[in-house]
Amino acid sequence: MEFFVAVTIGILVAAGIYRLLGGCKVDIIIGLILLSQAANLIILASGGLKHNASALMDENTDPATLADPLPQALVLTAIVIGFGILAFLLTLLIRPSK
Amino acid sequence: MDSIFLLLGVPSTIALLALILPGVIRKHSQTTGGVALVTLSTSGFFLLPRVFDGHHVFFRKEWIPELSVEFSFRMTAFTAWFGFLILFLGGCVLLYACTYFAKNPRLPSLVALLGFFTSAMLGVVWSDNFYLLFLFWEATSLLSFLLVGFHNDLEKSRKNASQALLITMTGGAALLAGFVILHQSQGTSSLSQILDSSPASLPTAAVVLIAIGAMTKSAQWPFHFWLPNAMVGPTPVSAYLHSATMVKAGVFLLGTLAPVLSKHYFWTPALTTAGSLTVVSSLVRGLKADDLKTVLACTTLAALGFLTILAGIGTPAALQAFVIFLTAHALYKAPLFLAAGNLEKQMGSRRLPKLAGALQAIPVTSFVVIISSLSLIGVAPLPGFIGKEYLLKAAWAHSPVFAILVALVAAGVLAMGFRIIFAVSRKSNVPSTGNRVPLGMTLATALPAALSLFTVVALALPIDFLTDAAQSLGAKPNTEYEFWHGWTPALFMSLGAIALSLGLVRVLPRIVIPTSTKLTFDAAFDVLIAGLRSVADSVAGLLQNGKLVSHLALMLAFVGASSFLALDVQYWDHLEVNWSGDSFVFIGLTPLLIIAAIIAARSESTVALLVSLGFVGFIIALLFLWFSAPDLALTQLMAETLILFLLAGALAKVKRAEVSEPGLFRFVVAILAGVLVTALILKSMTLEWDHPVSDFHLRQSKPAAFGANVVNVILVDFRALDTFGEIIVLAIAAMGANAALGAARKRAPLPDAEYSSLLTTGSQLLLYFLVPAILWIFWRGHNAPGGGFIAALLAAAGIGMNILASRPKYTPPFLRKASHWCLIIGISIATIATILPLAAGRPFFTGLWVHFDSLHLGTPLIFDLGVFLTVLGFCMTYLRHFHQRSI
Numbered sequence: 001m002e003f004f005v006a007v008t009i010g011i012l013v014a015a016g017i018y019r020l021l022g023g024c025k026v027d028i029i030i031g032l033i034l035l036s037q038a039a040n041l042i043i044l045a046s047g048g049l050k051h052n053a054s055a056l057m058d059e060n061t062d063p064a065t066l067a068d069p070l071p072q073a074l075v076l077t078a079i080v081i082g083f084g085i086l087a088f089l090l091t092l093l094i095r096p097s098k
Numbered sequence: 099m100d101s102i103f104l105l106l107g108v109p110s111t112i113a114l115l116a117l118i119l120p121g122v123i124r125k126h127s128q129t130t131g132g133v134a135l136v137t138l139s140t141s142g143f144f145l146l147p148r149v150f151d152g153h154h155v156f157f158r159k160e161w162i163p164e165l166s167v168e169f170s171f172r173m174t175a176f177t178a179w180f181g182f183l184i185l186f187l188g189g190c191v192l193l194y195a196c197t198y199f200a201k202n203p204r205l206p207s208l209v210a211l212l213g214f215f216t217s218a219m220l221g222v223v224w225s226d227n228f229y230l231l232f233l234f235w236e237a238t239s240l241l242s243f244l245l246v247g248f249h250n251d252l253e254k255s256r257k258n259a260s261q262a263l264l265i266t267m268t269g270g271a272a273l274l275a276g277f278v279i280l281h282q283s284q285g286t287s288s289l290s291q292i293l294d295s296s297p298a299s300l301p302t303a304a305v306v307l308i309a310i311g312a313m314t315k316s317a318q319w320p321f322h323f324w325l326p327n328a329m330v331g332p333t334p335v336s337a338y339l340h341s342a343t344m345v346k347a348g349v350f351l352l353g354t355l356a357p358v359l360s361k362h363y364f365w366t367p368a369l370t371t372a373g374s375l376t377v378v379s380s381l382v383r384g385l386k387a388d389d390l391k392t393v394l395a396c397t398t399l400a401a402l403g404f405l406t407i408l409a410g411i412g413t414p415a416a417l418q419a420f421v422i423f424l425t426a427h428a429l430y431k432a433p434l435f436l437a438a439g440n441l442e443k444q445m446g447s448r449r450l451p452k453l454a455g456a457l458q459a460i461p462v463t464s465f466v467v468i469i470s471s472l473s474l475i476g477v478a479p480l481p482g483f484i485g486k487e488y489l490l491k492a493a494w495a496h497s498p499v500f501a502i503l504v505a506l507v508a509a510g511v512l513a514m515g516f517r518i519i520f521a522v523s524r525k526s527n528v529p530s531t532g533n534r535v536p537l538g539m540t541l542a543t544a545l546p547a548a549l550s551l552f553t554v555v556a557l558a559l560p561i562d563f564l565t566d567a568a569q570s571l572g573a574k575p576n577t578e579y580e581f582w583h584g585w586t587p588a589l590f591m592s593l594g595a596i597a598l599s600l601g602l603v604r605v606l607p608r609i610v611i612p613t614s615t616k617l618t619f620d621a622a623f624d625v626l627i628a629g630l631r632s633v634a635d636s637v638a639g640l641l642q643n644g645k646l647v648s649h650l651a652l653m654l655a656f657v658g659a660s661s662f663l664a665l666d667v668q669y670w671d672h673l674e675v676n677w678s679g680d681s682f683v684f685i686g687l688t689p690l691l692i693i694a695a696i697i698a699a700r701s702e703s704t705v706a707l708l709v710s711l712g713f714v715g716f717i718i719a720l721l722f723l724w725f726s727a728p729d730l731a732l733t734q735l736m737a738e739t740l741i742l743f744l745l746a747g748a749l750a751k752v753k754r755a756e757v758s759e760p761g762l763f764r765f766v767v768a769i770l771a772g773v774l775v776t777a778l779i780l781k782s783m784t785l786e787w788d789h790p791v792s793d794f795h796l797r798q799s800k801p802a803a804f805g806a807n808v809v810n811v812i813l814v815d816f817r818a819l820d821t822f823g824e825i826i827v828l829a830i831a832a833m834g835a836n837a838a839l840g841a842a843r844k845r846a847p848l849p850d851a852e853y854s855s856l857l858t859t860g861s862q863l864l865l866y867f868l869v870p871a872i873l874w875i876f877w878r879g880h881n882a883p884g885g886g887f888i889a890a891l892l893a894a895a896g897i898g899m900n901i902l903a904s905r906p907k908y909t910p911p912f913l914r915k916a917s918h919w920c921l922i923i924g925i926s927i928a929t930i931a932t933i934l935p936l937a938a939g940r941p942f943f944t945g946l947w948v949h950f951d952s953l954h955l956g957t958p959l960i961f962d963l964g965v966f967l968t969v970l971g972f973c974m975t976y977l978r979h980f981h982q983r984s985i
Contacts, residue, residue: 004684014772015695055808063796067726069808090748
């Protein structure tokens with residue numbers, strides 16, 4: 001399944017860069033949305049991908065069987081910050097240029 | 099600390115006061131000048147005991163020990179004497195400037211610049227650490243740029259100031275490189291240690307680079323041309339730059355390092371040659387010049403050339419000559435320059451032929467000019483005489499042929515001095531036309547000349563004056579300066595030079611010096627700069643053609659090329675397509691994602707864009723869920739919803755004038771990037787590594803932070819500082835939107851649309867159901883998927899829905915207030931949660947907990963509440979700006 005994740009990320013990057021090189025402002029914003037989705041997936045994948053192993057600890061769980069929580073925390077922050085950046089970019093987009 | 103080094107701060111204090119109280123300076127300019135003179139010269143007099151005291155004083159404080167950068171100073175008899183000259187002449191120059199520019203509104207900034215400049219120069223002279231010295235060195239370059247370019251409304255002034263800056267800064271870079279090499283090879287960055295250890299072998303590069311650095315600063319050939327051009331600066335500035343500061347910094351360094359560096363084979367030939375050529379080129383320009391300031395600038399060049407020759411010879415005798423020559427020059431050059439300003443004011447011109455009659459019109463200044471010029475010429479018993487005798491003596495000891503050459507070029511310099519004397523003392527029947535010179539200016543001009551005479555007395559007395567200073571620089575111990583050496587070759591050469599120069603002045607009007615030669619270096623410099631500029635322009639034009647697309651493509655190409663190298667194609671062993679696991683999920687999802695991504699990449703219609711982007715986000719949320727990241731899936735879903743809300747609002751307001759064009763180039767770059775990223779990820783996934791931090795978080799989550807959901811525990815407890823920073827960023831972004839769009843809302847209304855009553859009622863109902871859900875998600879966050887971020891995004895989505903439905907309750911003032919208060923209270927609560935532990939005597943951000951059986955309440959929960967409110971406030975700010983209809 002790693003292969004599919006890698007392909008998914010590759011497609012997102014390709015779509016994002018294609019859009020980014022479009023030359024108008026809206027293109028850049030949409031390109032960045034796609035690229036940041038890809039980046040989030042890359043960070044998550046860097047911690048190793050596990051199915052059915054959410055990082056919820058019990059007294060008698062072996063930590064090694066769980067998904068890596070650190071990339072998840074990073075991505076969670078990244079999603080919110082990415083949302084913030086996008087919102088601000090949109091502000092610049094609709095701001096009357098006077 | 100030795101309090102003597104506090105004197106370094108005195109001129110800076112004056113500068114700061116001038117900046118704080120500019121009104122006082124403008125109103126009482128003369129008084130300011132007087133106070134500055136008294137303060138600085140008093141500070142200088144504190145240094146005089148050190149001149150007679152053989153002890154070296156040190157001060158050391160660590161600054162950046164890893165780089166051997168130390169805050170260390172050293173004072174020897176010579177640097178104390180140099181410091182005295184800097185402070186005393188600085189005082190005179192400040193008094194002069196305050197009188198000269200009494201009516202100029204920019205006087206406070208001139209005073210401030212001169213004050214800082216004085217401190218920087220003291221720093222150069224007193225620093226013991228190479229890097230500290232370099233910092234002060236660059237400060238003098240920068241400040242002298244501002245001083246020379248003081249008349250910044252004049253094109254010429256700006257041009258010449260930046261020429262000086264470019265040359266001295268280039269030299270500064272060479273000096274730094276030289277210092278680094280010297281430091282690396284000798285293992286110490288302390289000037290005094292290098293001088294004490296006196297290493298036998300030195301790296302050639304260090305010697306060359308340091309010499310270049312000092313030579314640019316002191317305007318030595320072939321960098322000499324900037325100094326006469328720097329004459330565009332105001333008169334007091336020129337006086338100061340030429341007498342005790344700036345150009346003296348270079349020769350100071352040469353003289354200080356001479357005992358060590360002169361052992362290197364490069365030093366003596368290079369410096370004596372450069373010095374001699376500097377003197378010769380000063381003659382080419384100075385002998386025929388009519389402008390008094392230009393003539394003076396050329397004599398400065400010549401004096402610097404002689405000082406460089408002495409530092410180049412580097413013998414104890416040469417260094418003894420160095421000290422007295424430098425002193426004499428500082429004390430006659432400052433009054434000469436200041437007098438040039440007085441003469442210009444009184445006579446209405448500073449051209450030599452127009453100065454006839456000065457002696458009657460402006461006797462004190464003219465007297466100062468004559469005395470100082472006599473010192474320049476080297477007439478006994480003035481300090482210049484001793485300086486010249488010792489110079490010729492040292493040169494003779496070095497090589498008699500060279501000494502005769504020095505005497506011959508010196509004759510030219512003396513001729514310049516005679517020209518000034520003759521110009522001033524010639525009688526004229528025409529009364530002068532200019533204004534009266536104020537007392538302050540006359541006083542400031544006369545004081546250094548008086549000190550010059552005082553030096554003669556001090557040298558004549560048996561008190562070992564300046565002997566220690568010369569000895570601390572490297573001259574033979576206990577050699578006093580003497581006026582009479584008997585009938586030595588030096589005396590004959592000196593007399594010969596005077597006779598020759600008198601003859602030269604006679605025949606000078608008939609000699610034709612080709613005028614083109616004097617401009618060669620200037621022209622070469624201009625060509626060099628123009629060449630650099632055109633190279634820079636063409637490179638910039640190649641890389642940045644003003645099109646955003648090509649900028650982006652270039653950056654992407656660079657990133658792509660460097661990551662391609664990281665691929666390291668040789669190792670592909672473990673790469674295999676892993677069909678195992680639950681791949682069937684992807685067989686359905688991947689094609690859907692491909693289609694959605696292609697539509698998102700190609701579509702021009704707003705609706706198609708929104709749908710495809712939403713689809714992509716939704717599939718990614720599914721992927722998060724599949725890969726054991728339920729918190730991410732929830733966050734992604736909510737964030738995606740809000741992004742679409744905002745995007746819809748923004749795209750509705752933007753007129754899409756430009757339509758992006760499809761192109762093969764774009765396509766190829768995108769495909770290449772996609773393939774490259776895929777390959778990199780496949781490669782990175784074959785790696786296995788330890789994750790001790792994650793393991794720690796997993797193990798400690800329950801016992802230390804009482805939470806089962808490790809992701810949420812990391813966010814609000816283990817790494818709460820990061821989260822705190824993040825919500826601050828969000829708050830700032832919200833303020834940014836308010837600043838940028840506060841007024842825009844009224845100008846760009848949303849297009850009118852019909853609103854369905856079903857939606858309006860439905861969204862209200864939705865919110866009622868959402869409130870308990872939000873509370874529940876927030877509360878369970880510590881132990882199960884959920885938490886402040888997700889709850890806030892969910893709440894924001896609900897509010898967004900209501901704004902879209904245009905519920906009457908959601909008026910602009912209500913939303914504005916609500917979002918502001920959410921942000922303020924959110925940040926405050928989060929801050930309180932972080933500092934509560936401090937009150938309990940625990941470190942910042944430590945969780946404080948109260949336990950009720952199985953229920954654990956703690957500050958991380960309060961912090962999460964702060965996060966919730968801040969994110970909610972942030973989302974509401976943007977929803978309000980993007981979706982509210984204007985009223």
